Amino acid sequence: xxxxxxxxxxxxxxxxxxxxxxxxxxxxxxDTVPILLALESxxxxxxxxxxxxxxPLADGATIQHANQVAxxxxxxxxxxxxxxxxxxxxxxxAPILFMGYYNPVMSFGEESVAAAVSEAGADGFIMVDLPPxxxxxxxxxxxxxxxxxxxxxxxxxADDRIAxxxxxxxxxxxCVSLTGTTGQRDAVAQDLEPFLARVRRHTDLPIAVGxxxxxxxxxxxxxxxxxxxxxGSAIISAIDAADPSKRAQAVKEYVERVTRPQSDR
Numbered sequence: 001x002x003x004x005x006x007x008x009x010x011x012x013x014x015x016x017x018x019x020x021x022x023x024x025x026x027x028x029x030x031d032t033v034p035i036l037l038a039l040e041s042x043x044x045x046x047x048x049x050x051x052x053x054x055x056p057l058a059d060g061a062t063i064q065h066a067n068q069v070a071x072x073x074x075x076x077x078x079x080x081x082x083x084x085x086x087x088x089x090x091x092x093x094a095p096i097l098f099m100g101y102y103n104p105v106m107s108f109g110e111e112s113v114a115a116a117v118s119e120a121g122a123d124g125f126i127m128v129d130l131p132p133x134x135x136x137x138x139x140x141x142x143x144x145x146x147x148x149x150x151x152x153x154x155x156x157x158a159d160d161r162i163a164x165x166x167x168x169x170x171x172x173x174x175c176v177s178l179t180g181t182t183g184q185r186d187a188v189a190q191d192l193e194p195f196l197a198r199v200r201r202h203t204d205l206p207i208a209v210g211x212x213x214x215x216x217x218x219x220x221x222x223x224x225x226x227x228x229x230x231x232g233s234a235i236i237s238a239i240d241a242a243d244p245s246k247r248a249q250a251v252k253e254y255v256e257r258v259t260r261p262q263s264d265r
Contacts, residue, residue, distance in 0.1 A: 002123035002148040004095040005171040008045050009206045009227060016223035017045035018259050019208055021099060021232030023066035024049050024083050025075030027239055031247050035239070036087045038248040040094045042255035047092075048126060048232070051080050051100030057129070062233040077104050077113075081120040088121040095123040097150060102130045105138065114141035124148030124171065132168045139168060150174050150208075155195045159202070166203035172228065175199055176211045193225050216258045231258070 008017060020039050025032055039047055050056075052070035056063060084096055098117060105113045105127070117125070124147040130138065132151065142149045148171040153162055155176065166173050177192055196207055209222045210230025214237075222229045235251060242250030 002095060002146060002171055004123050005046060005097075005148050008095060009172060012045075012227070016219075016226060017206075017208070017228035018043055018219075018255070019046045019048060019210070019228050019230045020044050020235050020255065021048040021050060021063075021210075021230065022235060022239075023063060023070050024052060024080040025070035025073055026052075026066040026236070027069060027244075027247065029073065029075065029079070029083075031239075032083050033087045033090055033092075034248040035251050036083075036092055037090060038252040039235075039255060040092055042252040043259055044094050044255065045228070046095045046097060046123075048097050048099040048230070049080060049083065049122075050232075051077060051098050051104055053101045053104065056101065060233060062236050066236050077108055081116055081122075084117075084120040084122045096121070097124050097126050097148070098122055099126040099128070101128055105130075110138045110141045111144075114138075114145040114147055118145035118147055122147075124150060126150045126152065126174060128152060132164050135168055143170075152176055153199055155191065159198060162199055163202040166199065166205070169203065169205050172206040172208050173199065173203055174208050174210060174230070175226070177209050177213070177222070192222070196225055214258070219258050229259075231255075234258075 022035055036047060050063065052067045052075050054071065056067050080098065124142065139149055149168055150172060151165045151168045152174045153165055157165065175196060199207060206227035208228035208230050209226040210232065213219065213222060213229060213231050214234035219229050235254065238250050238254040239247050
């Protein structure tokens, strides 16, 4: 269990946490650490770093493209670890979660992955395609190295399965706001509040909501019913739209625009 993540929620003071996602090595390796620092400067409480993967089934076109660009540039799992080390040396203090798929972990070895991630300075995992029935040994490796495991729960998940999935969490649970893949949407799902109420019947842990969030209005709506808001594709889009020399600044400005009250900007 990552105490750093739990402490972020415990010390939130009633406000929703902001959890951004970026793909490791996107758009370039040299851009990644400055973007991570910009995210923290703009108010990120916890940061998801996507581990590039050849078949990111839960992700939409924007993040799929980012994965492919990073892979083509030669970003490996070891490269992701080095990004975390470099970010910590540069002063990043926000807890870091590796978000990705199980194949790289299986290839690397569960125990070896957990030890290496802890040594690098990250705080845990969001593993998209590892069901709780098959997560026992990996959960044990995470616990051994004080890392959190954050499960995903979808609106279509049955109540009895919500209970078993939520039981694998120790810091928070990640609720997918809608069915389908990641990506920007025009509006937040209308049935979000009853969905979260179902989840809360099975866990006392904080809830983060992601998928389809990109505008300030979305952040406010989700923040009113959840303890954290996750944004990914819109951040990748902000990077894509920026002048190459101003990518980190563009990310900071986007995050401030959608998360901070007008009076604080």
